[in-house]
Amino acid sequence: MADWIGQTEDIVYSGRIKVPYEWSVGETGSRFLVALRDEKKILGTFCGRCQMVFVPPRKVCGRCFNADMEWRELGPQGTLITYTVPRYKESIHPLSHPFGYGIILLDGATTGLVHLLGGFDGGGLQTGIRVEAVFREQRKGDILDIMYFKPV
């Protein structure tokens, strides 16, 4: 091995990738987000063959490929299937502590919705408790129009 190996200062180059995107939400997703924004309603889609109500709504049932899905209004209450309360701070967190993440089985749905939990003092969460959607005042047509789900 050459004698200079291990004798050199290790240079580290710092960079950052920041690239804008314009993601099309599609017709099915757009109807879901418009209903959140304009009516404070959570919509899902129902596959009659599988007897499944999906939220977020699917254009096509991924299980049986049925494209004939029906719209259903869900919630705004539901049951907490699982949850966690992060204790670290990260720039991507949309709420300040204490907040949680949960999977909520909305009334009328058969799949869970992953979302934020808020409006609690850090404790009191438990699998199986009832939670309710709290909507943002100034809604913009994105998933954060539901600010969080809070224990009922």
Place this chain on the structure above:
Amino acid sequence: MERVAIIGVGQTKYERRKKGETFSDMVYEVTVKALEDAGLTIQDIDNVVTVSNDFWDGRTISSMAVQDACGSRHKDISTVEGDGLFGAFYGAMRILSGSFSTTLVVAHNKCSQSRMNLITNAMFDPIYSRSLGLDAITSAAMQARAYMDTFGVTEEQCARVSVKNHRNAMDNPLAQLPMEITVKHVMESRVLSDPIKLLDASPITDGAAAVILANERAAQKARGRPVWIRGMGHCCDAYHLGDRDLARSPALRKAAQKAYSMAGILDPKAELQTIELYDAFSYMELMWLEGLGICEEGGAGRLTDSGFTAPDGPLPVNRSGGCLSAHPVVVAGLTRLIEASLQVRNDAGARQVPDCRTALAHGINGPCGQSHCVMVVGR
């Protein structure tokens, strides 16, 4: 049917930060080690599968950045953006196609070079989940809770996995976190996102790994005794976490069934001598043991309590220390295959499982083990 052998393996030491090394430096190191292990030269390799992740590497087509280092110039090269065991699966398929005789599979990552929470946040759907700020830890924490609540598995039972695997790592000179710790240490470590604590989680790791796969004819040219892939399978669950039963792993069950049936294994608990599985978090070892059919659903905590998976137990699991002791993301599944192969070769040094004839390697991809790959290797 043609058989596929593992004829050479190579690993870097797994470290928190390899400040002086590029991706290529690591890939070259493990490629040369695997060639030396097999007794081959780079001219003997007729195709290459690289495994890397563009987000982690911070560039598109990250596979091409290591082309010189893996000797793929003017050769057939393909890539897997996922876990390294899936790369080995693909490499084996390329040999079974009849088009190739000797495949180099090489995986690299330097998790130290970016921010784990931000990178893993990007695996979630940009429209419905990403802006919630979910990452690998918070999503896994929800799975851990679902699993523990469904079956009554305790945090102490998960902690025992961490104690065992860090202790196992003390026999592995390549591991990053060999540690003698107790259940109390794990229980009192900082909560990251309940029920997951710092010592339930795998570390940030830099490293690379390589294997050389060969058909029967090419395997005869290799220096050592080949390790044969006796069975393999992979299967994927739904993408949206809310669509899945997070407390169970039906995709792993199917992947394992395929691998067992190909290998002619009827009772994996009795016929395997060791398992190397993807324990990114302590609870995962328990869930994956159940998915692999080693015990009934919800029973892996008690199985671990009984010492069944301990180094001196009937079926040592993660004798290398597992991902809890070194977790280079996308490399780690290939590491599992290498460790399983070393066991079958009787080359595992201080961590050797006695009379190991058949071993299992397992890898995952996607949030909360969305996708699973299982490989059974034997003499």
